[in-house]
Amino acid sequence: MASLNTFGAILSHAVEIESRLSAYFTDIGEAEKAKAADKRRKKLERVRRENVVEITLEPIEGLSADDYALDLNDGSAAGQAAAAQVAARFYADVAPKINVRAAQRALERCGKEHAR
Amino acid sequence: MTKTIKNYLDGEWVASSASDFMPVHDPATCELLANCPDSTPADVDAAVSAAKAAFDEWRSTPVLVRAQYMHHFKVMVEDNFEKVSRIVVREHGKTMDEARGEVRRAIESIDFAMSVPVLMRSDGLEDISSGIDETTVRQPAGVFAAITPFNFPLMVPLWFLPTAITCGNTFILKPSPQTPLSTEYLFEMLDELDLPEGVVNLVNGGVPSATALMEHPDVTGVSFVGSSAVAKIIYETCTRNGKRVQAQGGAKNYIAVMPDANIEASVSNILGAAYGCAGQRCLAAAVAVGVGDAYDQLKDELAKRVAALKVGYGLDETTQMGTVISDAAAERIESMIGQSEGEGAEVVVDGRNFSVDGYEQGSWVGPTLIADVQPNTTMANEEVFGPVLALMKADTFEEAVNIVNQSRYGNAASIFTNNGKYAREFKYSVNAGNIGVNIGVAAPSASFPFGGQKDSFFGDLHGQGMDSIEFYTERKIVIERWV
Numbered sequence: 118m119a120s121l122n123t124f125g126a127i128l129s130h131a132v133e134i135e136s137r138l139s140a141y142f143t144d145i146g147e148a149e150k151a152k153a154a155d156k157r158r159k160k161l162e163r164v165r166r167e168n169v170v171e172i173t174l175e176p177i178e179g180l181s182a183d184d185y186a187l188d189l190n191d192g193s194a195a196g197q198a199a200a201a202q203v204a205a206r207f208y209a210d211v212a213p214k215i216n217v218r219a220a221q222r223a224l225e226r227c228g229k230e231h232a233r
Numbered sequence: 234m235t236k237t238i239k240n241y242l243d244g245e246w247v248a249s250s251a252s253d254f255m256p257v258h259d260p261a262t263c264e265l266l267a268n269c270p271d272s273t274p275a276d277v278d279a280a281v282s283a284a285k286a287a288f289d290e291w292r293s294t295p296v297l298v299r300a301q302y303m304h305h306f307k308v309m310v311e312d313n314f315e316k317v318s319r320i321v322v323r324e325h326g327k328t329m330d331e332a333r334g335e336v337r338r339a340i341e342s343i344d345f346a347m348s349v350p351v352l353m354r355s356d357g358l359e360d361i362s363s364g365i366d367e368t369t370v371r372q373p374a375g376v377f378a379a380i381t382p383f384n385f386p387l388m389v390p391l392w393f394l395p396t397a398i399t400c401g402n403t404f405i406l407k408p409s410p411q412t413p414l415s416t417e418y419l420f421e422m423l424d425e426l427d428l429p430e431g432v433v434n435l436v437n438g439g440v441p442s443a444t445a446l447m448e449h450p451d452v453t454g455v456s457f458v459g460s461s462a463v464a465k466i467i468y469e470t471c472t473r474n475g476k477r478v479q480a481q482g483g484a485k486n487y488i489a490v491m492p493d494a495n496i497e498a499s500v501s502n503i504l505g506a507a508y509g510c511a512g513q514r515c516l517a518a519a520v521a522v523g524v525g526d527a528y529d530q531l532k533d534e535l536a537k538r539v540a541a542l543k544v545g546y547g548l549d550e551t552t553q554m555g556t557v558i559s560d561a562a563a564e565r566i567e568s569m570i571g572q573s574e575g576e577g578a579e580v581v582v583d584g585r586n587f588s589v590d591g592y593e594q595g596s597w598v599g600p601t602l603i604a605d606v607q608p609n610t611t612m613a614n615e616e617v618f619g620p621v622l623a624l625m626k627a628d629t630f631e632e633a634v635n636i637v638n639q640s641r642y643g644n645a646a647s648i649f650t651n652n653g654k655y656a657r658e659f660k661y662s663v664n665a666g667n668i669g670v671n672i673g674v675a676a677p678s679a680s681f682p683f684g685g686q687k688d689s690f691f692g693d694l695h696g697q698g699m700d701s702i703e704f705y706t707e708r709k710i711v712i713e714r715w716v
Contacts, residue, residue: 119551122543125330126550166314171334172674174509175501176542176553 121180124220127211128165130182131224132158134204137187141200145192157227168220177214184210205231237268238413238437240276241420243283244430249276249437255410260326260556261546261595269410272438277405277445280434284376284403285451287431292373292401294429296350299399302426306395307343309422310336317418321387322547324412326556326596327510329547338679339391342697345679346395352702353400365714371706373401374477375453378446380467382459383558384513386412387419392683392696393456398432400705402453405434407446411558413437447471454478454704456696458515460616461642461688468691479704480691481683483616484515484644488673489633489659491650492527499649499671500534506647506673507622508542508600511557515689516645516667516674520606520613520623522633528626532581532604535622539582539602545589556596557619563596566619570601573612573623579604584620608636616642630655638664643686645675666690 121127135158142151185207187200208228215221237254239246249270257267270276291299310317314336321332357368379393390406397404408416420435436442446452447470454477457467461482471478488506490499506518523531545552557563567585574580584599598619606612606623613625613636627633637646647669648659656670666684669675677683682698684690694704 120543122551123328123330123553125328125333129550166311166333167337169330169333169337171331171338171509172672172676173502173505174330174334175505176538178541 119182121182121211122177124169124174124177124215124217125165127177127180127215128161128220130185131161131208131211131227132165134185134187134207135161135227137189138200138204141189141192145197147197150197153230157230160223161227164220164223168217170217173216175216180211180214201231204228235265235268238270238417240270240272240280240437241424241433241435242276242280243434244424244428246424247279249273251276251438255439257324257411257413258559259323260558261589261592263594266324267414269413269437271410272436272442274441274445276436276438277442277449280405280436281376281446281449281451283431284405284434287403287429288373288375291398291403291429291432294401296353296399296401299401300347300350302428303343303346303395303399306422306426307340307347309425310340310343313418313422317387317415319548320418321415322555324414325383325386326558327547328552328555329550331510331555332547335385335388338676339388341679342388342391343395345697346399349396349399349702352699353706355708361712364716365712367710367712370709370711371702372709374705374707375402376405376451377402377454377456377705378405378407378452379456380407380443380446380459381409381416383409383411384510384515386415389458390416390419392679393701394433396701397705398428400702402705403432403434405436405446405452407436407438407442410437410439443467444470447476448474450474452476456704457481458696459483464691465688477694477704478692479694479696481515481685481696482689482691483618483642484517484689485519485614485616485640485642486516486645486647486665487637487640488518488521488647488649489627489630489637490521490523490527490531491630491648491652491655492525493651494527494649494671495651496527496530496534500531500538502671502673503535503622503649504538504542508539508554508620509674511554511598512620513557513618514674516676517618518622518647518673519617520625522625522627522636524627524630524633528624532624535602535624536581539600539622542600544587544597544599546592554600554620557598558596560596562619563598566598566617566621569611569615569617569619570603570621573603573606573610576607576610576612578606578610578612578623608639614640630658634659634662638662641687642689644684644689645669647673647675666695
């Protein structure tokens with residue numbers, strides 16, 4: 118079980134989700150959605166770099182990457198909706214665990230974009 | 234073949250004239266990463282000569298141009314953020330989050346240096362006497378050096394270098410021989426900046442090169458961060474040789490936890506403060522003083538959560554605590570835990586004989602919690618510089634403050650409370666240079682001086698903030714009359 122127990126583990130998992138979604142949408146010909154995922158990936162990389170606050174790094178408990186497994190084999194509308202739902206749930210769960218408001222806000226916004 | 238690190242002198246990478254070399258290991262994998270030369274006084278002399286020769290041209294380079302170099306430097310570090318963070322992890326053993334946090338704070342120091350054109354401005358008065366004007370001018374002071382420690386191999390050098398050179402000085406860095414790779418990469422970036430030759434110089438080594446820097450007549454000032462014993466030697470040697478010096482030493486940082494504090498939230502922050510960087514930082518929380526009922530709650534909550542911390546290789550993002558720097562450090566720390574046990578303390582969570590699967594040869598000490606520590610014992614007074622948190626009990630707030638103030642160190646102290654009166658009294662009466670209120674690591678940002686009192690600091694002007702502008706400049710008073 119891959120634990121999401123640090124600031125970096127959460128942000129890196131978010132980056133991975135968006136990278137995989139970008140590739141997925143590219144493969145199924147959804148260029149706009151692929152572009153949006155790539156934009157979120159870049160934003161999350163920036164957030165990981167700029168919002169890591171050394172003096173408030175604290176252990177994070179209760180999150181596992183296994184709970185947010187993406188099924189990217191189904192390119193149908195229903196498959197896309199399921200993937201977006203998992204991503205939205207991931208962001209909704211992890212954002213409150215982050216103690217840096219700017220990073221929290223970025224994660225919340227990613228979640229909202231997936232929930233649209 | 235293992236690489237041998239070179240020095241960077243007068244704008245070029247140059248092999249040291251050293252005959253002795255020190256191995257640089259990844260403390261988790263034990264892989265030999267490089268060999269670090271124990272540079273000689275001749276190497277130092279070459280660095281100082283280059284820095285001295287570069288000074289006149291560099292000081293007359295417009296300050297806005299000097300600051301512009303820092304803009305480019307910042308972009309380079311940002312662009313290479315992940316790469317440099319990984320180098321820090323590999324040579325130090327800390328976690329990726331901690332390394333990223335270190336690089337972030339290093340960048341804050343570059344940001345601060347960009348404000349030198351504003352901060353170097355001075356003041357003046359017209360007609361201080363009839364027809365006479367008087368003004369103050371800040372000028373760069375010459376060749377400066379920094380001798381930096383292993384625990385923040387990228388951040389601490391950048392507390393000094395950016396501000397020193399943006400003020401118009403030239404600079405020599407001597408990093409720790411245990412962690413020279415971050416600074417090697419730093420100088421690769423500086424080399425790409427195309428600064429004039431001799432403005433920045435790197436000398437790798439140990440005591441001989443440090444001593445040569447402190448005794449060299451052409452070095453104006455020295456900055457140091459390390460243990461108190463060495464800081465005192467640095468201060469004495471530099472002042473004897475007529476230099477400015479700022480020598481930041483060791484610490485024993487206390488955290489007072491009041492009964493009104495939110496224990497769960499406090500413990501989350503205390504975990505980071507005590508076990509971050511495996512306790513190898515001069516702002517690490519070393520002793521938590523539980524006041525009244527807070528003691529038992531603190532002990533129970535910490536015991537549960539300290540034991541659950543995930544220790545491992547820093548490049549694994551899920552690692553919450555990495556290695557200590559070396560086997561020698563691990564042995565010293567374990568010996569101090571044993572000594573404390575012998576003095577009657579209770580080892581609640583024991584990190585001795587710790588091992589991590591797949592990295593059995595690494596320099597591990599597990600997170601350790603020691604309760605019932607008494608005043609006048611090893612664990613109450615001596616710096617451990619490892620992942621060990623001691624617990625002490627105080628019946629009252631006043632007793633807690635007395636415990637904190639009995640320390641010979643005065644780097645940092647924190648209080649966890651929801652009561653403004655306690656917070657105010659703590660800030661007012663505790664003798665430490667950095668005070669945290671509901672913050673376990675009271676680390677000042679780059680625009681504030683890094684405090685430190687008693688045996689934690691030797692000198693007058695601290696690193697960072699306006700103190701650094703004072704340290705790196707000479708003030709000249711101009712009184713003029715035109716008739």
